[in-house]
Amino acid sequence: MSADIVIAGAGIGGLTCALTLHEAGFRPRIVEAARQLRPIGVGINLLPHAVAELTALGLGDALAEVAVPTAEMAHFDRHGNRIWAEPRGLAAGHEWPQYSLHRGELQQILHDAVRDRLGPDAVRTGTALSSLAHDGDPLRITLRSSATGARTTEYADVLIGADGLHSAVRALLHPGEQPLPLWNGIRMWRGTAVGKPFLDGRTMVIAGSNATAKLVVYPISRRAERRGDALLNWVAEVRVGDPGPVEGAAWNRTGRLDDVLAHFTDWRLDRLGLDVPALMAATGEILEYPMVDREPLERWGSGRVTLLGDAAHPMYPIGSNGGSQAILDARALARALTASHSLPAGLRAYEQERTDPVNALVLAMRDMPADRLLQAVAQRAPDGFERAEDVLTTEELDSIDAAYRRTSGR
Template identity: 60%
Template sequence: MRVLIVGAGIAGLTTALSLHAVGIEATVVDGVTALRPLGVGINLLPHATAALSDLGLGDRLAESGIATAEVIHLDRFGNEIWREPRGLRAGHRCPQYSIHRGELQAILLGAVRSRLGSGAVRTGLRFVAAESDGTGVRVRLRDREADAETDLRADLVVGADGLHSAVRAGLYPDEGAPLWNGIRMWRGTTLTRPLLAGESMVIAGSNHAAKLVLYPISAAARRIGRSLVNWVAEVRTDDPGRSAADWNRVGCLADVAPHYRGWRVAGFDVEELMAGSERILEYPMVDRDPLPRWTFGRITLVGDAAHPMYPIGSNGGSQAVIDSRVLARELARDPERGAAAYDALRRGLVNTLVLANRDMPMDHVLRLVAERAPTGFRRIEDVLGRDELRAITDGYRRTSIR
């Protein structure tokens, strides 16, 4: 069986490794001329870490990332609302890792080239169209170097080409643009002193106005007594003209810093922390409506191409990893019907997750704190009832589908 994977991101590379592990030949194509370690931080939930460890990558993850031990919610003044253990500390058999997205992609890319061969990943080939027939799929690609179109044949095509998936667009040509919820995000990384004990994720504020997420992502920085802190600023805005979704769009400190003037979180002056970033990225919080079908005969979708979702609960990359492993398992069981079986197993679960991320009880609770205690508080019990606090934990459980 020959599988052509469109997209050399986390979903595409993990799919290639998963297929190889069950004896299925795979080739990955990507439209970029060179793969570079771009992006900022990403979280891998324990079930995704377990899947990557089963592929022999556990030691590499440990060498690169931080095993997150807890998540702590604060108000904008640094007062603690709630905390909960994560990963090994929560009793999982594998850690939850916070890691640089570019380093994770490099780990996956190195493994693909080592195991599948140097020619397993081909760059500079942009997907144009795919057409199924009785014996396979004819895939039309645009060779950027030759400035010409070329055809490849495969038994199955896997669209792993992200939010703006060309494979998905071929299956759903009238879908339109991603859906924006009115929140802009700015992201950056800053090398600084350790964040708390060096293994905590901190969430402060409320996204009805401004919210901040902080977590360390580098084991190398930790080994020298420092933290490479990934920060994400979420700001609600009424400016629809700035909603174009481009992961690599450069942001401006002057646009985001004023929303956090006077904030001190986990001992950090937030404006100063942001100013320490060499590069700031700006991105809208977008998703797409769940699809009624991912698999069309010999063409299927994985990762963000199948189910782009809000970056809440550390699920984007984690669900892509699980997609890849389930697809490979089902194809190994039945090459003819495996893609359809994968669709049936995964789509309903992950579509539920996409919708759950649009209405997180956690965010409602954080907004209540901001409204009831606008100048801070001494005891969270004076602000929230036990059931309201429990809603945060319940919200995380709703968005931890495996």
């Protein structure tokens, strides 16, 4: 079935959705509120099942050119003592790698593919959704120019809200929802800096506890790796406030070095080859962000309108799920539309397939059992330890495995 489909949002989910719908014979076009698509952001992880979907779209070679295939994720205490680790991607027996790469490079790969396959006008920037009349056929959509404020009316058979945490489409579909995202009290700082490879050059390190201070570091550039360097993505997490609705949650908000460095002044993890203060000081731009999500929705859309990615299910950045789940959404949506006798039936089939699994992930992220155990290690052995088994029981160590199985699956 051919249909004219408008996608609000040119992020990872929206671009993947456009590529998949085009492949299936639909006519997708994207409207994006930002006036220019730039390769902004920091690192992102793609789980093997998301890599498989992008490879099926013909993007496997482009990903392999820029991304680092992550081989291991390992937890350490704040002194660099190893607590627990597991293989990832190919090293764990998956058919596809887990990739770590710069979010901007991933978005660029997707955007280039959309332009090549759908044409140069497939993504219209500087165009925000203003209102929606979805009680007729076709849909009547009002768009607003981000530059001039001028409004235009257009028509479409389907509207997909892939417009992120502050989704305009979600707000129109669910006007009674709490308008602000929900903060868990943890502040995150993020950045990238060129450094030396550490450990095997393919490990994601998680050290400390976010009850006091926690650090995540991993390499994200295959090009830097080929030069003998490492482009290191780092994320610092510190609990600084009480949970509740929060204003100002934006991925591109600039943070201050002094604010984050105050929590990591003496973090020199010699065993891992990481000088954390030096890494942070070498960072060109630091981003600051509250760890937020929203309450899961029982239904995402209505009629010929639905949601996708963070617009549908924003979640904490645990288990490498945000971008991966948006990609899985996009692929599932196209399959459901192709297989259904009508567009509304296809959208509901998509939601029935995806809502329960991703809502369960949102709630699993909130539980954060691995972080509770990292906090227990910090409390039981504040000055370090020789063996993890002297600090955590076998059952506690096994529970970390179980927690990541819950948060790293489909």
